């Protein structure tokens with residue numbers, strides 16, 4: 001059987017990985033500054049993570065959400081503590097970022113019984129029906145997904161948001177605190193705080209999509225915490241399981257659950273929780289959010305004078321180098337000639353850097369040496 005051919009692939013076949021490095025089948029070693037799209041948070045095959053999953057697998061890997069699973073509460077407790085959100089939110093566990101966003105917009109609509117969603121230009125929220133309809137990319141929206149009541153507005157245009165909310169039918173506003181796929185643009189603190197104010201005044205849910213920016217990637221547990229706002233709903237996923245499919249939605253205590261409101265077969269399985277708990281333990285014990293801040297500062301110092309670099313975008317280890325030209329060729333040279341994985345974005349001039357949160361200065365130096373040779 002053929003694979004349904006939807007992914008343009010690089011000609012690299014990783015077969016082994018450790019920390020910030022992967023090896024292909026020929027034994028060539030690659031520096032991973034992309035983390036499989038911002039997923040690898042604590043480094044590939046981290047010993048704590050491996051032991052937790054192996055141990056759990058030999059106990060019980062899965063049962064449904066119809067039984068008691070104390071691992072879910074352990075995960076929730078550790079997540080609440082490390083994120084600082086434990087007092088104010090409850091968590092619903094699912095498996096992917098798109099699913100987290102589906103649940104987020106659904107919870108909002110249940111809560112205020114309205115349906116229109118405001119999303120933003122260049123935003124990306126996933127590929128499932130609701131999530132893709134709030135994503136600003138017509139190419140990936142099928143006719144069946146095009147009928148949701150969604151309004152896409154320019155980022156940071158507070159007057160446009162006010163005008164739409166004034167119409168009275170807006171259920172939620174969904175914003176990435178740092179745009180990932182779009183290319184590292186960010187809402188300003190003033191914009192986010194004003195959006196928080198008008199959404200509260202008008203019974204509109206504010207959803208901060210932390211699927212990519214959460215779990216320490218920005219240097220704080222959630223990127224919106226740089227802006228001193230409290231969202232109603234926080235979808236998260238990528239870094240949560242270091243590659244094990246796990247997602248979640250933090251839902252503010254002002255929104256009450258009822259039996260059957262949400263559900264999933266796979267979300268919150270024993271194995272997923274074991275992976276998720278190990279990730280939280282390693283982020284905490286390794287003080288990885290501090291490492292993110294330190295490496296961010298070091299990275300910026302190193303790249304500032306590189307020829308052709310127009311701008312350094314993003315926060316923490318969710319970074320973008322914007323060049324004067326398209327970077328497709330540069331990415332190919334980095335991967336094939338210098339054995340370094342980086343990412344691209346909708347903004348074709350942007351090189352995306354999403355390394356594991358425990359990347360070191362020495363790893364960054366490897367990248368800088370390659371860039372200096374190439375530019």
Ligand code: PLP
Nearest residue numbers: 096097098124125126180211212
């Ligand atoms: N939201 C954001 C901000 C993302 O960056 C992504 C994936 O890139 C998603 C949602 C979708 O996540 P998933 O691919 O796990 O469904």
